[in-house]
Amino acid sequence: MKPAFLTLVSSQQFAGLDHEDPYSHLSNFYELCGTMGIPEGDEEAVYLRLFPLSLIRKAKVWLQSHPNQSLTS
Secondary structure, eight states: HHHHHHHHHHOOOOOOOOOHHHHHHOOOOOOHTTTTTTOOTOHHHHHHGGGGGGGGGGHHHHHHHTTOOOOOO
């Protein structure tokens, strides 16, 4: 994974604040990942590795409060 792409994901982080739209964040995240040219079948693995990098503050704390593999959708 190219460092420039990691920087791009990190520049569009979601904090879980009241004025932020989580659905918009997800849409933007998937759109951004779609520009990577991920081979078919590898998308989910890449999403799972990158998604935590797109979260900060309250949203990251929420994600980290769940055991690994406990979130399925």
